Amino acid sequence: METVGILSPGDMGHTVGERLRTHGLRVIAHLKDRSARTRGLAAKAGIEEVETFEALAEEADVLLCILVPAAAEEAAQKTAQAIRNTGADVLYADCNAVAPETTKRIGAIISEAGGRFVDASIIGPPPRREGATRFYASGEHAGSLAKLEAYGLDVPVVSERIGDASAVKMCYAGLTKGLTALCTNLLVAAEALGVREALFAEYNLSQGPMLKRMEGGLPGMPPKSRRWVGEMEEIAATMASVGMSPKFHEGAAEIYRLVGSSTLADRTPEDPDEPTLEEMLRVLVKML
Amino acid sequence: METVGILSPGDMGHTVGERLRTHGLRVIAHLKDRSARTRGLAAKAGIEEVETFEALAEEADVLLCILVPAAAEEAAQKTAQAIRNTGADVLYADCNAVAPETTKRIGAIISEAGGRFVDASIIGPPPRREGATRFYASGEHAGSLAKLEAYGLDVPVVSERIGDASAVKMCYAGLTKGLTALCTNLLVAAEALGVREALFAEYNLSQGPMLKRMEGGLPGMPPKSRRWVGEMEEIAATMASVGMSPKFHEGAAEIYRLVGSSTLADRTPEDPDEPTLEEMLRVLVKML
Numbered sequence: 001m002e003t004v005g006i007l008s009p010g011d012m013g014h015t016v017g018e019r020l021r022t023h024g025l026r027v028i029a030h031l032k033d034r035s036a037r038t039r040g041l042a043a044k045a046g047i048e049e050v051e052t053f054e055a056l057a058e059e060a061d062v063l064l065c066i067l068v069p070a071a072a073e074e075a076a077q078k079t080a081q082a083i084r085n086t087g088a089d090v091l092y093a094d095c096n097a098v099a100p101e102t103t104k105r106i107g108a109i110i111s112e113a114g115g116r117f118v119d120a121s122i123i124g125p126p127p128r129r130e131g132a133t134r135f136y137a138s139g140e141h142a143g144s145l146a147k148l149e150a151y152g153l154d155v156p157v158v159s160e161r162i163g164d165a166s167a168v169k170m171c172y173a174g175l176t177k178g179l180t181a182l183c184t185n186l187l188v189a190a191e192a193l194g195v196r197e198a199l200f201a202e203y204n205l206s207q208g209p210m211l212k213r214m215e216g217g218l219p220g221m222p223p224k225s226r227r228w229v230g231e232m233e234e235i236a237a238t239m240a241s242v243g244m245s246p247k248f249h250e251g252a253a254e255i256y257r258l259v260g261s262s263t264l265a266d267r268t269p270e271d272p273d274e275p276t277l278e279e280m281l282r283v284l285v286k287m288l
Numbered sequence: 289m290e291t292v293g294i295l296s297p298g299d300m301g302h303t304v305g306e307r308l309r310t311h312g313l314r315v316i317a318h319l320k321d322r323s324a325r326t327r328g329l330a331a332k333a334g335i336e337e338v339e340t341f342e343a344l345a346e347e348a349d350v351l352l353c354i355l356v357p358a359a360a361e362e363a364a365q366k367t368a369q370a371i372r373n374t375g376a377d378v379l380y381a382d383c384n385a386v387a388p389e390t391t392k393r394i395g396a397i398i399s400e401a402g403g404r405f406v407d408a409s410i411i412g413p414p415p416r417r418e419g420a421t422r423f424y425a426s427g428e429h430a431g432s433l434a435k436l437e438a439y440g441l442d443v444p445v446v447s448e449r450i451g452d453a454s455a456v457k458m459c460y461a462g463l464t465k466g467l468t469a470l471c472t473n474l475l476v477a478a479e480a481l482g483v484r485e486a487l488f489a490e491y492n493l494s495q496g497p498m499l500k501r502m503e504g505g506l507p508g509m510p511p512k513s514r515r516w517v518g519e520m521e522e523i524a525a526t527m528a529s530v531g532m533s534p535k536f537h538e539g540a541a542e543i544y545r546l547v548g549s550s551t552l553a554d555r556t557p558e559d560p561d562e563p564t565l566e567e568m569l570r571v572l573v574k575m576l
Contacts, residue, residue, distance in 0.1 A: 171474045171477060171487050174470075174474045175474055175498065178474075182470060185527060185536060186463055186466070188530075189462075192531070194447075195446065195459065198424070198446045198447075199456050205422075207463070238481075239477050242477050242480035244480070245473055245539040248469075248536050248539040254535065
């Protein structure tokens, strides 16, 4: 294993690329049509630019697809076309937060073009420090992706089944991001109802760890809210696929859409001026 | 203050009655049409039975209405009729988990009959030990209810506004019981998808306190699930009343309805044989 292609080096992707590069791999990306911010992140991470999608498919031993859920299928289709055009032998890992059924569709696109497909899902923050982030993998080629463990990534193999790595991610993010959405929903309502102070006093008495989680976690969410809308919709679809209620995560998508339409979402994670929880609630309650 | 009437001495009500009684008050209830279990709990708590609703209204200095949400309005109507029949001077505290709009309707029923109404809401477990449970109160007569602080209850006054005590409860239980429902939804889905073990391993690594909360809290939920359905619907209505998403708590109502239709819900909180989380999930996944 020598070269890894990243589609695309955004917040998560460029950190993964940087980690693999500092562990001895060459990392490449196709950056045409990408934002100035993504190009800047790629340059900072030492990711090399290749000119065409075909070059990406030919030069990479592994392609890691790390995008927003809505872009996952199109990226697979472009890759399938590049595989057909070049005859390249590609190991393609869809690392996106998508439903098992979506992963299976994407896997079929890659396999039918002759690529080897791995269902992968990322749990944890962009992997800057050791041990905080895992790349769950499933499917018959999951063991091949696990070779990246020699280059700084944790790649636990879940099973031989395409869909299982995605299922773990859906149930995990369904809790973490679902809870963030639930808390935001309730706190904005409390602000609108005029009982925020009494509620916080009670949380402080009997839900101390949860209050700390909210105060620590909620103000950093708005810059990510827009891309979480699609993830919540994938989780809702996952719940519905086994007969459980999709409504929690449909509600979570609504909240992230509301937050994403506010000025709070115009910050980037690099901006230093994170609002306090109270400031965030005051902005959101005005949007009702 | 000498006599408190409890409508009705169920799990929460009989414990409240017992606490007031051991702190020197006479506690009475009207037990006609009540279940054998409720009559037994009342007897155990030393609550005296009165023969008619009129006697309850006449003899009680305070009436505490502690019921499932769906029964709250009917109880207020029966009390209003008893006030009209007797001319009794009643302080009536609706302690139920209902939306602020529901509380306002109930308050109007009592006030129009000549009673003094308090919006109250209980946060915490049945008050067996000191300091764990609070009776939030709001409205112009909240201070009168706060006299129960001399008899073993914590009664923080939120405001002069009817609806505020209920709003605190809705946003609080919206988090605690909403989170329990969200976790149940996700864990049953993980079981159905065949990834429960991988998910628990990841929760254990990165969501330890949340996993402990689930293992400790979820197995005790089924006996309460049936009465939580209505509470979730009141929370959904509260969210919608200020323009926030009702979907989380509509989803929570669905989950509690599913759990409530299982044999798990036939236990009572007194039964010693609480299932493990894994046993609970195995029962629920069969209902999909």
